[in-house]
Amino acid sequence: MICFMFPGQPLSRPVPAAGDPDAAELAAMVARVAGLDIAGFRWLSGEGSENVKLQVSGVADSLHRLRRLRRYEGPPGLVAQHSMGIYAALVACGALREEEAIEVTWRVGMAMTPLQREGEYALGCVTGLTEDPLLALARNHRIYLANHNTSRHFLLCGKKGDIAAAVEEAGAIGAFSSRMFDCDAPLHTPLMAPVAGELNEIFAGYRYRDPWSRLMNHLDQRFLTREEIAPFMLRELMAPVYWERTYRALRREGVTTFYEVGSGESLRKYNRWIEVQGGE
Amino acid sequence: MKQLIIDSLRIEGLSTHDIETDAPLFGEGLGLDSIDALQLVVGMENAFGVVVPDAAVGTKVFQSVRTMADYIAQHAA
Numbered sequence: 001m002i003c004f005m006f007p008g009q010p011l012s013r014p015v016p017a018a019g020d021p022d023a024a025e026l027a028a029m030v031a032r033v034a035g036l037d038i039a040g041f042r043w044l045s046g047e048g049s050e051n052v053k054l055q056v057s058g059v060a061d062s063l064h065r066l067r068r069l070r071r072y073e074g075p076p077g078l079v080a081q082h083s084m085g086i087y088a089a090l091v092a093c094g095a096l097r098e099e100e101a102i103e104v105t106w107r108v109g110m111a112m113t114p115l116q117r118e119g120e121y122a123l124g125c126v127t128g129l130t131e132d133p134l135l136a137l138a139r140n141h142r143i144y145l146a147n148h149n150t151s152r153h154f155l156l157c158g159k160k161g162d163i164a165a166a167v168e169e170a171g172a173i174g175a176f177s178s179r180m181f182d183c184d185a186p187l188h189t190p191l192m193a194p195v196a197g198e199l200n201e202i203f204a205g206y207r208y209r210d211p212w213s214r215l216m217n218h219l220d221q222r223f224l225t226r227e228e229i230a231p232f233m234l235r236e237l238m239a240p241v242y243w244e245r246t247y248r249a250l251r252r253e254g255v256t257t258f259y260e261v262g263s264g265e266s267l268r269k270y271n272r273w274i275e276v277q278g279g280e
Numbered sequence: 281m282k283q284l285i286i287d288s289l290r291i292e293g294l295s296t297h298d299i300e301t302d303a304p305l306f307g308e309g310l311g312l313d314s315i316d317a318l319q320l321v322v323g324m325e326n327a328f329g330v331v332v333p334d335a336a337v338g339t340k341v342f343q344s345v346r347t348m349a350d351y352i353a354q355h356a357a
Contacts, residue, residue, distance in 0.1 A: 127318050128334075152318060176318050177335035269315040272290050276319070 001077035003255040004069065004092050004213075006062055007262040008083025008241075009054050013041055014061035014263040022067045026098070030060050033099055034106035049116075051184040052109035055084055059105045062088035062262040063098050069259055078255055079215045082267060083147070083187065083241050084108075086233060092261070093211035095229055100206055108237075111198045112185035121186045122163040124156035128176025137173075141166040146188035147241045149266075150273045152176075155241075157186050192238045199237060203230040218242050221249035243267070247274050281349050288323030289316055301345045309344075317342055324348070330355045 016038050017023040027038045034056050035045035041053060066088060081089035087105045090096040096104070115121070123146070126134060131145075134154050138145050143158030143166055156166055163180055170178040186192060192199075208229045215224045217232050218241050224232055247270070250258075260267045282296035285305070289312070303309045312320075314335070320342060321332045330352050332338050341351045 125314075127314060153315065171334070175334075176321060176332075176338070177314055266315065269313075269319070273315065273319060276288075276322070 001254045002073060002257045002259065003078040003080055003250055004066070004076040004089075004259050004261050005267050006079070006081040006085030006089040006092065007260060007264060007267050008058075008085050009051070010058040010061070010263045011054075013054065014057050016061075017064065020064070023064050026060050026064050026067075029099055030056060030102055033103045036106070048106075048110055049113055049184050052106065052113065055109045056102065056106050058084070058262060059088050059101055063091060063101065065261045066092055069261060073259070076213050076259075078250060078253060079211075079213050080218070080246055080250055081215075082218065082243055083236075085262065086236060088261065089215060090208070090211075090229065093213040093215045095208045095211050095215070095226065096206065104202060104206060107202045108199060109184075111195050111202060112187075112192070115185040115192070115195060120160040121157065121183050121191070122160040123181045123183050124163045124167040124170070124178060125181065126154050126156060126167070126170045126175050126178045128152055129154070129170060129174060133173060134170070137166050137169060141169075144186070144189040144191070145240055146186075147243065148245075149241070149243045149270050151244065151277055153270060153273065155188075157183070157189050158191070187237060188240050190238055196234065196238065200230075200234050203233045206230070216246060216250060216253075218246045221246055243270055244274055247271050281345050281352075284323055284327055285310075285320065285345070288319050299345060303344060305342050305344060312342070320348075324352065328352050328356050 016027065030036050030038050031044055035043055036053060036056050037044050038057055038060055079089050079093045087101040091098055091101045130151060134145060138156060141162045143156050143162045145154055146157035147155035156163055167178045167180045208226050210226045217224050219236060219239055258271060282299045286294055306312045317338050324330050324332065332341050341348055
């Protein structure tokens with residue numbers, strides 16, 4: 001069985017496919033719906049942060065890859081997503097149209113931007129430590145584990161000063177690597193609460209269709225029904241991503257082939273790590 | 281060493297002949313990243329019993345196939 005898995009926001013700008021009619025059509029759609037010039041990586045109307053540009057470009061890139069993949073693989077048996085990969089994943093399973101996915105990505109990105117005024121947030125990427133010491137670290141520094149990607153790959157999120165201290169301590173207690181990154185919003189943490197009302201309004205404003213491919217959610221590894229999609233979209237922005245559990249659940253469902261439908265290969269590499277480590 | 285890289289990282293369609301001994305492994309070379317680095321650390325530990333303690337040492341060790349081989353030669357029991 002085939003699974004299309006959709007990664008979250010890319011770390012750098014996806015390179016648009018020059019001369020490709022699908023890419024051109026999607027770029028025109030992004031310009032019309034979100035006011036973003038993908039080729040020039042600049043706003044045509046309004047103002048948005050660099051992160052919103054990356055979020056919208058990332059979804060457009062996933063949609064482009066999805067179009068090509070569907071032509072030779074057909075519809076997938078299963079769809080999975082990591083973080084903001086949910087919007088393109090909803091297109092893959094027929095619950096949203098491409099234009100709606102681009103619009104909702106842009107609206108969510110813009111709705112999260114004011115959180116920058118609440119405080120300076122940052123991410124801490126920690127590899128090599130297990131979950132228990134990181135949970136203790138998170139408690140001690142009043143920060144959150146935002147991504148449980150594998151048994152040794154985690155993402156922390158919280159106030160910048162707290163993340164800086166936690167990242168330093170992670171290195172001191174044996175992390176192989178620990179680095180800090182800036183971010184607009186404290187994604188996948190309860191710190192998103194100030195914009196929850198606005199996000200809820202956005203998600204409730206779309207008409208979702210019944211998924212034609214099963215869509216596994218990364219929080220509890222159940223398949224989303226049409227009615228559950230909007231509540232999940234809000235909940236997932238305020239709760240951690242559990243990728244390892246999701247990958248193992250997908251394998252138990254009988255998935256043998258995974259396609260990463262987006263830029264980068266982080267999900268493929270997490271899967272490789274999980275497979276090599278084995279066990280449950 | 282080249283086979284260890286291919287096996288650890290499960291790189292399909294790549295043979296040992298495709299990897300240059302002195303080419304950079306990260307960035308422009310094989311394009312490896314921090315997820316790959318930790319996978320190589322585990323691979324080296326399992327195959328040779330050699331420990332790469334942190335990313336700072338890893339940056340030096342994983343410059344190329346040659347630097348990996350040199351590190352193993354110096355640290356293998």
